[in-house]
Amino acid sequence: MYTEKVMDHFANPRNVGEIEKASGVGEVGNASCGDIMRISIQVEDNIIKDIKFKTFGCGAAIATSSICTELVKGKSIDEALALTNQAVADALGGLPPAKMHCSNLAAEALHEAIADYKAKQEG
Amino acid sequence: MQPVYMDHGATTPVHPEVVEAMVKAMQANFGNPSSVHAFGRAAKALLEEARVSVAALMGASPEQIIFTSGGTEADNIAIFGAARGMRQKGKGNHIITSAVEHHAVLDACKALEKEGFEVTVLPVDEHGQVHVEELEKALRDDTILVTIMHANNEVGTIQPIKELARLTKARGAVFHTDAVQSFGKIPVDVNDLGVDLLSASAHKIYGPKGVGCLYVARGVKLTPIGYGGSQEKRRRPGTENLPGIVGFGKAAAIAAVEIEEEGTRLRRYRDRLIEGLTALPHVKLNGHPTNRLPQNVNVSFQFIEGESLLLMLDMKRIAASSGSACTSGSLDPSHVLLAMGLSHEIAHGSLRLTLGRGNTEEEIDYILNTLPEIVERLRAMSPLYEGKEVVMSCTQRR
Amino acid sequence: MQPVYMDHGATTPVHPEVVEAMVKAMQANFGNPSSVHAFGRAAKALLEEARVSVAALMGASPEQIIFTSGGTEADNIAIFGAARGMRQKGKGNHIITSAVEHHAVLDACKALEKEGFEVTVLPVDEHGQVHVEELEKALRDDTILVTIMHANNEVGTIQPIKELARLTKARGAVFHTDAVQSFGKIPVDVNDLGVDLLSASAHKIYGPKGVGCLYVARGVKLTPIGYGGSQEKRRRPGTENLPGIVGFGKAAAIAAVEIEEEGTRLRRYRDRLIEGLTALPHVKLNGHPTNRLPQNVNVSFQFIEGESLLLMLDMKRIAASSGSACTSGSLDPSHVLLAMGLSHEIAHGSLRLTLGRGNTEEEIDYILNTLPEIVERLRAMSPLYEGKEVVMSCTQRR
Ligand SMILES: Cc1ncc(COP(=O)(O)O)c(C=O)c1O
Ligand SMILES: Cc1ncc(COP(=O)(O)O)c(C=O)c1O
Ligand code: FES
Ligand code: FES
Secondary structure (H helix, E strand, O other): OOOHHHHHHHHOOOOEOOOOOOOEEEEEEEOOOOEEEEEEEEEEOOEEEEEEEEEEOOHHHHHHHHHHHHHHOOOEHHHHHOOOHHHHHHHOOOOOHHHHHHHHHHHHHHHHHHHHHHHHHHO | OOOEEOEOOOOOOOOHHHHHHHHHHHHOOOOOOOOOOHHHHHHHHHHHHHHHHHHHOOOOOHHHEEEEOOHHHHHHHHHHHHHHHHHHOOOOOEEEEEOOOOHHHHHHHHHHHHOOOEEEEEOOOOOOOOOHHHHHHHOOOOEEEEEOOOEOOOOOEEOOHHHHHHHHHHOOOEEEEEOOOOEOOEOOOHHHHOOOEEEEEHHHOOOOOOOEEEEEOOOOOOOOOOOOOOHHHHOOOOOOOHHHHHHHHHHHHHHHHHHHHHHHHHHHHHHHHHHHHHOOOOEEEOOOOOOEOOOEEEEEEOOOOHHHHHHHHHHOOEEOEOOOHHHOOOOOOOHHHHHOOOOHHHHHOEEEEEOOOOOOHHHHHHHHHHHHHHHHHHHHHOOOOOOHHHOOOHHHHO | OOOEEOEOOOOOOOOHHHHHHHHHHHHOOOOOOOOOOHHHHHHHHHHHHHHHHHHHOOOOOHHHEEEEOOHHHHHHHHHHHHHHHHHHOOOOOEEEEEOOOOHHHHHHHHHHHHOOOEEEEEOOOOOOOOOHHHHHHHOOOOEEEEEOOOEOOOOOEEOOHHHHHHHHHHOOOEEEEEOOOOEOOEOOOHHHHOOOEEEEEHHHOOOOOOOEEEEEOOOOOOOOOOOOOOHHHHOOOOOOOHHHHHHHHHHHHHHHHHHHHHHHHHHHHHHHHHHHHHOOOOEEEOOOOOOEOOOEEEEEEOOOOHHHHHHHHHHOOEEOEOOOHHHOOOOOOOHHHHHOOOOHHHHHOEEEEEOOOOOOHHHHHHHHHHHHHHHHHHHHHOOOOOOHHHOOOHHHHO
16 A cells, blocks of 8 residues: 555654744644644754654655655755645655545645744744 | 454454365365256255355244345345335335444445435444434334344444334334344344344355345345346345355354354453553543443544554554544544544544454453554654653654 | 266356465455455455456456456446446436347346336347347437347357447447356457446356456446445445455466467367257257357257256266256246247257366267267157157167
8 A cells, every 4th residue: 555665754754743942833634634734843044954743644644744854854945845745745655546635734734834934034 | 473363343364164165165066056967956055055054143044044245235135125125015215224334234225315215314322322212213104124233343332133123123114234243243143133134244254255145034025136047036146156155154153153152252352452452541442331242342542543553553463443534545534433422533543453263362462562652652743642641752662 | 987067158167276366365365455454455465466367358457347246246237337327417218238138137127127218129130149230220319228248158159249339339328248158268358349348257267156347448437236335446345255356367367378279179079069969860059150159059959858858968977058948947948049039849958068178078979979869868758759760769779
């Protein structure tokens, strides 16, 4: 069902947790549909220095959260914003069709976290 | 350690003696039971022998058993057959079922709604039980069919079939029960239960997949749903699945001998699991505390989701199942858990362990030792869970 | 001498490698293909492997194959499904079939008549063939489904499916063919034939009883006839008959290798039998002289009745079948033979010998040596027969 890469990120998720005093936090989904994802980022000089996630969801949800943090850690905000759900799925070697929406969530949570960061900057 | 199979509610390993009987039926007795020659007669004899053995395990007469291609088809033949048959006789138009039925029953009833039948779906209580008073309220003069399962496949709750059937028959309607999960596991006697129609399936009792049966009491009219040859009194046409049926017969014969002892053994394992798992924080037993199948354990772990739990268990070589929608790719979690009043979130965190012949005391220990760690690990990743149990990261714990 | 099995049209022995594959599927891979754990994934892999192999033997893509519980169910899913599906789309109401179809097709069409569909039954010629012009005449703007078998089970006549399908599809109707008797015996290619739906059955090609499949071309809408789980794209719900399906896959793989050589071999036996038997007095070949299945021999012996003939053959350890009503307990003899214009009397005297893998040259000799005596013996008892061949009583002859 899942690729080896998915199972690797599921079994050994990278960057699990929560950043205290994060620059931005994004949370998407709801428990009724079975996915909740929260991503917190620490930004310095427009670079994502640190990123952590917490996820309530299926194997694909956990794996996409994990790879998403790995893909953008150390990247600029603009590079992170360019990350699409397809890129997340591709980085995992693909997802089953029924599980594509899980990768949406990871990208969305990241974008939310960046929006939160920007809002704080402006505010 | 061998992989631990605790998903007997989904399907069971095939008993070695069943395999043996099936191989013999394919090698030495491959004839078509409808043929008049020696090959045909030998096949026919095997077919009828299996019918005797399956009938015996439910206290029926052999001629009351129709072999089908599984539990789903048995349910469909019973429900479409009885509903259309009764309507043709002008008896009415109203069907009653429950909210926790298998999809083979629920979706058949939904399809009948499109044909103009009216369907009442009875609610269940927090343990998944149908109350007799609910049926009493729902029964009408034009009720023609009541279909309520004997034991639930997800939470193991056993329904008061005897009372439900008596009430139904007093009103002149037909009573069907889906006994796919109870047949061969707890005593099932069609006369004692007082049902008109009863479905069972071989692959839940160490028989092969693709075979089931329907008990049909004398005098019950069924409009066929399939057309073809005159096999099984025209109620289920098509060349009989002889090796499968022979396997079902053998499985029923073995179950008849083992049912009591196995029931006692599995009940003990079940209770150990329930006790051990519900002792963990934020865990809830699903289903009836006592009136449940000996082989069924169903618990919800708050803050975590079922598929991830199954995958982690799988990595520890434990096979189980869940009522989370994420395992099925659909949106809503198990309709059974929702009907019992569980929130979506709690339903998503459900785990079903269904025990069987091969399970051992050591396996119960293994589960009880392995699960807490996995649950804690997943909770540590969960944004819903902020308890202090997560002070140590799970990787350190390993 | 071993008993001589010449009833492969009714069912075939299961190939030893098929049995082996099924045993493995039951012992090592008993999981439910819908389960997410390792047992389930292994079972799922086997299921899909079988689908590839069955699809390959008919030039289809695996995702176009739906596994069913046999040829009968495949026919029913196709016919009810397409007819109701097309009517729902408002395409019309008219179905065309032929007079020589299997009961799984004919009786399904009859049942649809009760639902308000109109059914035209095409006649056949004296060889059992449907003429393309007859279809041309029958097609209407509201024709939604044409169902005509590839090869006949009783007389082996092959229909001009390619032309029939082309004509049908040019009028926007769905074309179904029952290929239960031809699949694995003669080349069957869904694209070459140009059909939308095609039924096959495992137990006619040395696979197990209780499994079949339906090919469904892309874009063909089928209203389901069964309800339950979401297996087989909801077109055939219920836990998959995994050992059976694995056996079907294996049987198809073997057939792919053997089909040509076996066809040539059986054609030779067939022609020897036809030549030898029709050389006897008052014997008539039924079915097409050349355009027939390699394994099918069907002759009528005037003045005698099929069941007695079968019983006498059975005493000589020969297993065969007949289109006589007496073998089925009904009143009318084979509808196929009657549709071909045979009188009741001649139809009653029909004998079908269907050849297969196990048959040998010696067995052909044995039949050719044994049958004349039996025929003569029965004729000697027949009030219809007053020929002088009966001067000597048959007991003296032995
Ligand atoms: C309660 C119940 N009914 C019906 C079925 C369907 O049986 P089968 O898989 O044999 O079609 C099942 C099992 O899947 C079941 O648990
Ligand atoms: C032409 C034809 N169609 C359908 C069937 C039915 O197939 P099954 O016995 O697998 O249901 C048969 C065989 O019995 C057949 O010969
Ligand atoms: S979280 Fe449910 S499908 Fe991914
Ligand atoms: S002669 Fe006896 S049934 Fe036909």
